Amino acid sequence: MAEDRKAIVPVWTLATGDVRAPALAGGEPMTAERLAELRGVLAVMADVPIATLEAHPLPDKLDRSRGIPLDAASPLAQHLSQFITQSTRSSLTAARATAMGENLYRMVVPAKVAAQFDKGFICSMAAKGTVGGIRGPLVTSTGRIAAGATFVPVGKAAAAGAAGGAGATAGVAAAGSAALTVAAPLVLMAVAVGVSAHADNKRQQAIEHITELLEQLHEQKLEEEHSALDGCRDAIDKATAILLDQGKLGVSLGLDSAVHAINTALGAADRRLARWQTALDKLPDDKPVEIGTLTKSFPGVDEHGGTFRAHLELAALAIALKRRVVVLQAVDHAQSDPGNPFENFTRALRRDQQRLDELESGIAGVLVRLSALELARQDGLMPVFTAGEVDRLMRAAHRIRRLGDGVTVNGRTTDVAIEIARNKDGSVVVFPALPMGA
Known part of the structure; x- marks a missing residue:
C-alpha cells in the first residue's frame, strides 16, 4: 500500500x-x-x-x-x-x-x-x-x-x-x-484471539519443519509422537470456536485427551532438555570438542536434518499447542467471573505459562551454548586432515554456529x-x- x-x-x-x-x-x-x-x-x-x-x-x-x-x-x-x-x-x-x-x-x-x-x-x-x-x-x-x-x-x-x-x-x-x-x-x-492466532502460527511453522525432517529420518517413534501431537488440533480448534462464542467446554470435545497428549510430549521435551544440559556441562571448557563426541548426545546436530533437530521441532510444536490450550483455559476462567475478565485472564496466563517459559528458555540456552562451541575432528591415525574431513568440519561448524541465529534469551517485552x-x-x-x- x-x-x-x-x-x-x-x-x-x-x-x-x-x-x-x-x-x-x-x-x-x-x-x-x-x-x-x-x-x-x-x-x-x-x-x-x-x-x-x-x-x-x-x-x-x-x-x-x-x-x-x-x-x-x-x-x-x-x-x-x-x-x-x-x-x-x-x-x-x-x-x-x-x-x-x-x-x-x-x-x-x-x-x-x-x-x-x-x-x-x-x-x-x-x-x-x-x-x-x-x-x-x-x-x-x-x-x-x-x-x-x-x-x-x-x-x-x-x-x-x-x-x-x-x-x-x-x-x-x-x-x-x-x-x-x-x-x-x-x-x-x-x-x-490474537495470542491464540500467534500460537497457531508457531504450530504451523513447527509442523512444516517436522514434516520435512521426518521424511528424511524415517523414524517410527518420532512419527508416532508427531501424529499424536498433530491429532490434538481438531479438539483445540473446536474448543477455541466454542469459547470465542462464549460457550462452555464439554467432555465430548476431546480436549482432555488432547491436553494429555500435549503434556506427554512436554514431559519428553523436559527429559531431553535435561540430557542436553548435562551433556554440555560435561564438555571441556578449554579445548575444542570432537564432532563424534558431540553427535553422541546430539545426534544429527552436524547435519541438515537429524534426530536432534526433530526433537527441537517436536518441543516447539508441543509448546505452541500448549500455549493455545493455556489461552483457552484463561478465557474460560475469565468468562466465569464477568466482573473482572481481564484480571482473571492475565492471572491465569501467568500461572500456567511459567513451565512453558522455563522449557523454552532452557532450549534457547542449549542452542546458544552449542553455537559457541569450537569443533575438532575425530581422532584418527592420520596426523593430517584429509580433504573430506576438512569439508565435514567446516560444514558442521557452520550448521552448529547457526543454531544460535534468532534465539532470544530473556528478551525485553x-x-x-x-x-x-x-x-x-x-x-x-x-x-x-x-x-x-x-
Missing part, C-alpha cells in the same frame, strides 16, 4: 476498568511517535490495563488465511461493531474513517501491560528468505501507513460492552480523568499489536499478535 500522507487515523484509548489518568492527548492531532509516548505514559500512570485502538484503511492485499475468522455474531465482532457505532455518534473523525464499513483495526497493548500475559507468547516470527524479515500483516512494521498518518484522539466515545458479554463493563472512565473508554470485553477478546480486519458485514479476521517495531 502506498503511503498516504494526508490520512487521518482516529485513535481511542481503552481501559479495562474505571481509572483516573490525566488528559494527555487533549484531542490534538499526533504523530506516530507522540502516540507511542502517550501509550507509555498511560501505562505507567494508570492502575488498570490501558490499550489504544486505531482505525486504518483496509489494505488491498491482505493474507487473511493466517488469521482467525469470526462471524458477525461472535462476541468480539459484536463488541467492535457496538464500539464503532457508538463512537461515530459523537466523533466526526471516527464517522468519516469508518464510513466504508471495512477497516483494519490495530489494538496496541503497551509493554508494561503486555508483560502481564506475554513471556514466551509473543515473539517475532522470521520470514523465510528474508534476513530480519517478519511474517505478518502488521502494516506499520514497515511504516507504510503510519509514517504519513495523523492520529486524532477520539474522546468520550461510548463504551463497548455487549449485553450479556463476558465482563460487560461499559461506560466512560470516572469524571475528571482522561477520556478512557472502559472496554474490558473488547480488549480481552482481542488479546485472547515490547508493545504488542493485534490487528483486526473488519468486513462490511461485521465479520472479522484477527491476525497473530506481534511485537511492535519488529
